[in-house]
Amino acid sequence: MSYQVDEKDGYAVVRLTGEVDLNHSPEARRVILDCLQKQMPLLVDLSSVDYIDSSGVASLVEGYQLSRSRQLDFGLIGVSDAAMNVLRLARLDKVFPIYASLEARLKDTR
Amino acid sequence: MSAPAMDTLKPTELPAPPQEAIRLVHACTQEGVDARDLGDIICRDPTLAAELLRVANSAYFGFASEIGSIPRAVTVIGQKALRNLVLCLAMRDALRAEQLPAFPVEQFWEAALRRAVCARCLAGLVDLDAEACFTVGLLQDFGLLVMFHLMQHRISEWRRLHEATPDARLELERQLFQTNHEQVGQQLARNWNLPTELVIAMGMHHAGAPANTPAATVQLCRVAECADWMAAVFSAEDKRLAVRECRRLLDEHFGITVEQCDGLLDQVAGHMQEAAIAFGFQVGAQPEFGEVLRQANMCLLEENLSFQEMNWQLEQILRERDRVAAELARELELAREVQRSLLPAEGGETRGVVGLNLSAREVSGDFYDFYRLRTGQVAFCIADVSGKGMNAAMLMAKTSSLYRCLGKSILDPSRLLAMLNREILETSIRGMFVTMSAGIFDPESRRVCLANAGHLPSVVMHGRRLVREYPADAPPLGIVAEAEFPSVDFCLEDHSLYLYTDGLLEARLAGGRRLEREGLLELLARHSDAAPVERLQHIVAAVRGDSGVMDDDLTLLMIEG
Numbered sequence: 184m185s186y187q188v189d190e191k192d193g194y195a196v197v198r199l200t201g202e203v204d205l206n207h208s209p210e211a212r213r214v215i216l217d218c219l220q221k222q223m224p225l226l227v228d229l230s231s232v233d234y235i236d237s238s239g240v241a242s243l244v245e246g247y248q249l250s251r252s253r254q255l256d257f258g259l260i261g262v263s264d265a266a267m268n269v270l271r272l273a274r275l276d277k278v279f280p281i282y283a284s285l286e287a288r289l290k291d292t293r
Numbered sequence: 294m295s296a297p298a299m300d301t302l303k304p305t306e307l308p309a310p311p312q313e314a315i316r317l318v319h320a321c322t323q324e325g326v327d328a329r330d331l332g333d334i335i336c337r338d339p340t341l342a343a344e345l346l347r348v349a350n351s352a353y354f355g356f357a358s359e360i361g362s363i364p365r366a367v368t369v370i371g372q373k374a375l376r377n378l379v380l381c382l383a384m385r386d387a388l389r390a391e392q393l394p395a396f397p398v399e400q401f402w403e404a405a406l407r408r409a410v411c412a413r414c415l416a417g418l419v420d421l422d423a424e425a426c427f428t429v430g431l432l433q434d435f436g437l438l439v440m441f442h443l444m445q446h447r448i449s450e451w452r453r454l455h456e457a458t459p460d461a462r463l464e465l466e467r468q469l470f471q472t473n474h475e476q477v478g479q480q481l482a483r484n485w486n487l488p489t490e491l492v493i494a495m496g497m498h499h500a501g502a503p504a505n506t507p508a509a510t511v512q513l514c515r516v517a518e519c520a521d522w523m524a525a526v527f528s529a530e531d532k533r534l535a536v537r538e539c540r541r542l543l544d545e546h547f548g549i550t551v552e553q554c555d556g557l558l559d560q561v562a563g564h565m566q567e568a569a570i571a572f573g574f575q576v577g578a579q580p581e582f583g584e585v586l587r588q589a590n591m592c593l594l595e596e597n598l599s600f601q602e603m604n605w606q607l608e609q610i611l612r613e614r615d616r617v618a619a620e621l622a623r624e625l626e627l628a629r630e631v632q633r634s635l636l637p638a639e640g641g642e643t644r645g646v647v648g649l650n651l652s653a654r655e656v657s658g659d660f661y662d663f664y665r666l667r668t669g670q671v672a673f674c675i676a677d678v679s680g681k682g683m684n685a686a687m688l689m690a691k692t693s694s695l696y697r698c699l700g701k702s703i704l705d706p707s708r709l710l711a712m713l714n715r716e717i718l719e720t721s722i723r724g725m726f727v728t729m730s731a732g733i734f735d736p737e738s739r740r741v742c743l744a745n746a747g748h749l750p751s752v753v754m755h756g757r758r759l760v761r762e763y764p765a766d767a768p769p770l771g772i773v774a775e776a777e778f779p780s781v782d783f784c785l786e787d788h789s790l791y792l793y794t795d796g797l798l799e800a801r802l803a804g805g806r807r808l809e810r811e812g813l814l815e816l817l818a819r820h821s822d823a824a825p826v827e828r829l830q831h832i833v834a835a836v837r838g839d840s841g842v843m844d845d846d847l848t849l850l851m852i853e854g
Contacts, residue, residue, distance in 0.1 A: 205681065212724070237728075237795065241679040244772055245724025273728060273747035274765045278773055 186214050192289060194256075195221070198228040203239030212242035219249050219257075226285055230261030235269050247279060260284050306443060310485040313338040314383035321376035322488060331375065332364040344382055344573075345375075353571035377428040380487070381409075381572060384432055388442055396441055396448050403569075403576045404455060404528055405431050410564045412520035414557045419547045421512055427568075429494045429513055430520045436478030436495070440470045456530040458538070459521040463499055475499055515546040526558055527580055532589040558582040625655040628686060632656055635693045637663060644736040645853035646671050647825045649833060651796075652846045658685030659794045659846035660693045664700075666733075672700050674731035675748065675792040675850045679769075684722065692717060692727050692770070706731045706744035710770065710778035714746070717771040726771040730763075730792050734785070739854045741790060744780040746770050749798070752791045757818035760788055785854030791817060796845035800836035808836050825853055 184207035187198045195218040203211050218225045227243060229235070243259070250257030258280040262270065270276045282288040317334050320326050335342050342363055349366045350359055360366045367375055390398045412430030416423040441448055447469050454462050454469075466473040479496025487495075490510040493502055498517035502510060519542050525535040539558075543549035549557075562579035569576040629652075636650055637643075648661040658678035665671055674696055678685040695716055696709075703709040709731055717727060730751055732743035743751060747769030750762040767778040793813070800808050808816070813832075820831040829849055837843065 236799075237677070237679050238681070241724050241726065244679070244726055248723045248772070272749060272765060274768045275747065275772075278768045278776075 184211065186211065188214060188218065190223070191285060193224065194285060194288070195223040195225045196228055196260075196285060197225065198231065200231040202234040203232055203242070204234060204236045205238045208236075208238040208242045211239060212245060215242060215246040216249060219246060219253060219255060222253065222255065224256035225250060226258050226260045226282070226288060228260050229266045230263055232263050232266045235266045240269060240273065240275065243279065244275075258282055258288055260288065307439060307481050307484050308387040308442070311383040311387065313341060314379050315485060315487075317341075317379050318376050318383075318487070321372045321379070326372075328364050328367040328372075331367045331372065332362075335363050335367075341379070341382065345378065347573075348378060348382075348571045351567070351571035353567045373422070374424040377424040380428055380491075381431050384435060385572065385574075387435075388438055393438075393442055393445065393448075395445065397451065398438075399575045400451070400455065401438055402574050404524065405434055406568055406572070406574050406576065407524040407527060407561065407565060408433060408517075408520045410561055410568050411523035411557070412516050413568075414560050414564060415516055415519055415523070415543075415547070418549065418553065418557060419512075419516075421516060425490075425513065426516045426520075429491065429498070429517045432482075432491065433478065433495055433498050433517045433521070434474050436474030436476065436481065437466070439477050439481060440466070440472070440474065444470060455528060458525050458529045458531060458535055459499070459518075473499075519543055519546060523558060523561070526582070526585055527561065532585055533593055536586065536589055555582065555586075558585075628656050628683070632660075632686060632690065635662075635690060635697075636660060642825065644671055644734075645825070646673055646734065646851070647829060648673075648675075648848070648850040649829045650846070650848045651833065651837075651843065653796070653843040654681065654846075656683060656686035657846040658689050659796065659848040660689050661792070661848050661850045662693060662696060662700075663850070664697075666701065666704065668704070669735070669737065670704075671734045671736065671852075672704075672732075673734060673792075673850060673852065674700070674729055675794065675848060676727050676729040677748065677794040677796075677846075677848070679724075679726050679728075684725065688717075688721060688725055688727065691720075692729070696729075696731070700731070704733060705780070706733060706742055707778045707780045710744050710746050710767070711776075714770040714776060714778070715774065718774050721771045726769040728765070728769045730765075732780075734790075734852050739785045739787075740782065741785050741852070742780050742782045744778045746776075746778055747772075749793060749795060752793075752814070752817070753785070753788050754791065754814075754817050754821065755786075755788045756821045759814055759818075785852065788854045789817075789821075790852040790854070792850040794846065794848040796843065796847035797832075797836065797849060799845055800843060800847055802836060825851055 184199060184201040184203050186200065189196045197214055197218060199211055215225065215227060225246065227246065247257050260282050261284055262281055267276065270279065282291060317331065320331055320334055335345060345363065345366055346360065349370055356369060360369055370378065409427045409430035412426040413423050416426035450469055454465055457465055463473050475496050479492060482492040482495045490513055493506060493510050494513045494517050498514045502514045522535060522539040522542055526532060526539055529535040540551050540554045543554045559582045562581050565576060565579045637648060643663055643665050646663045648663065650657065650659055650661060658681060661675040663671055663673035676692060678688045678692065692713065695713055699712055700709055703712060710729065728746060728748040730743065730745045730748040732741055734741050743763055745751065745763060745765040746767050747765045750764040752762050753760040763781055768776050798807065798809055798813060802808055802812065816832050816835055820828045823831055829851060832849065
C-alpha cells in the first residue's frame, strides 16, 4: 500500500493505493487520524484500492468515529469495486458518506 | 604568528639549513673526498668539531681507545657514519628551544631518540646499516616539530599526539594541522637538499615507498615504521595495541619472532641512556620493557574482568527476558483457556447445531455460541471482532459474555443485536467493531429467525444445491448508535444453514489459492453427505493444508434443518 495526502478546497484528501491489509492498515490509520487531529475535514480516496480487509475497514471506521466526535466532515470518494464489495457485505455503505469525487462532495448540500 | 597554509610551505617558513653541516653531508658522499678533506671542513666549525669528538669517544660508539683528532675520528667512524652523525647534530640544533618557548622540546627529542635507538637495535638484528637507521629514526618525525614551530597555538595538543599510536597520531595531525609530519618532513629534507634515501624515508615511512625505490631505501622506510611502533610501546597510552602491532609489523617486514621482538624492546632502555649522553639530550628515567608489558597485561586483565562482568549482566538480562516470555506465554495460555471456555464444547451438538473454531494465534477475535432455551428453541450466533491480538480477544470475551447473558432473556435477534450494539459502543475502543449474525432456531417447526450485523452472508444449502444467502442488513456492532438490525424469518425445511467468518474465505487451499465464496460453496456441496461434525472437519481439513499454519482465525457454524 502507498498513500498520498493533498489539501484541496478546504479538505484533506487521503488517497490510498494498493492493498490495505493487516500489514498496512496501521499506516492508513495513522495518516487518517493525523489529518483529523489537525481539525481538517477529510475525504478518503479509495479509487486505487485493490483489496481491503477488516483491519483496513477498522481504520476507516475509526476515522469516521473520530470525525463525528469532532464534528468534522468525513467521507469516502471514488470507492473501487473491490472496496465497495467489502463495504456492501458489511452494510458499511450505509454508514460511511460515499461520494463519486471531491467535486461531487462539494456539490452535495448534506 | 599567523598560521600558514601547511600544505604549501615556503622555504622561508622552514628552519634554515645549517650550511657547514650540509656541505659536510654532501662531501661525505662524494667520490674522491678523503678523510683529510673532511677533517678540514669539520675544523672550520669548532663547535661541530668538539661535538664530533665527544660523540666519537662516547659509550655509544664504544671504541676501545680514545680518539684524539678529527682526521682520526673520520677514519675510525667512517665517512657514512660521520655523515649521519653530522646530520643528527645539525637537526638537533636546527630549532632551538627558545624558538618554541612553550613547547617541551626535551620530550620531543626523547621520543625521537627512542625511535632512533629502536631503529638502531632493529638494524643490528636484520643486518642493516646501524647509523643510517639511527639517523632515520631520529629525523623521521622532525616535521612535527616544524609544525608546532609554525602553529604554536597547537602546542597544547602535544601530549595527545605524543601518547597516540603512530597511525592515530598521523590522523590527529591531519585534523590539527591539515597536513602531517611526513609531508612537512619531506619538504624540509628536499629544501635542505638531503640525500634521496633520507627524503624518501622521512616522507614515506607511513605511506610506504613508491614503486622503483631502491631496495635499501625501502628497507629504511620499513625500519622507520617499525621503530615508530617499537617506541610507541613505551610512550603510547594504549600499550597493549602498540605491543601487538609492533610484533605483527616486525614479523611482516623482517620475519622477526615474538621472542626476538621482545628481546629488542628489552634493549631499548639501556641504549637510550647511552645515546642521550652521546648526543647531549636530556632524557628522564627509562621504563623497562618488562614493566611496560606488565602494565599492558594488567590493563588486559581489567578489560577481561569488565568483559566478564558484561557477560554476567547479559546473561542476567537474557534470563529475565526468558522469564518474562515464559510468564507471558502462561498468561496467553490462560487467556486462551478462558476463551475456549466461552465457546461451546468442541464437537458438541445441540439439536442439529454444530460449530468449530480454530485460532491463528494464541488468542482469537472470532467466536460462536449456541445453547438451548427454556422454550426448546436453540439460540445461536457467530461473530468476528475487528483487529487481531489481545484487544480483539478481550472485546470477543466481552461480546460473547454479553451475548450469553442477554440472549437468554431477549429472544428477538433484532432487539438483541441493538442491545449489544449499544453496550459495545458505550465502552469499546474507537475503531473496533464486531460483525455478528445471531438467530433463533426452532427444531420443531424448523423456523429460523436471523439478524445480521455486518457479517458475511449466511448460506442455505440443500444437499449440493445453493438455496439462498442471507447477507447483512445492518452495519457491524459498535459503529453507529442509531443503527437498526432487521431480522428475517424463514423455514429451514430439510436444508442446512451455514455461518462462517472471513478467516474461512481467506484461508488458502493447497497450491496457495484463497478459498473465496465459490470455493466454499463447492466444498459444502462436495461434503454434503457427511454427518454434521465430520462435514465441518472435512471443510477445515481442505483449507488447513499440511502446514496447519493459518493467517486468520476461522470459525464455522452449521444448523441442520
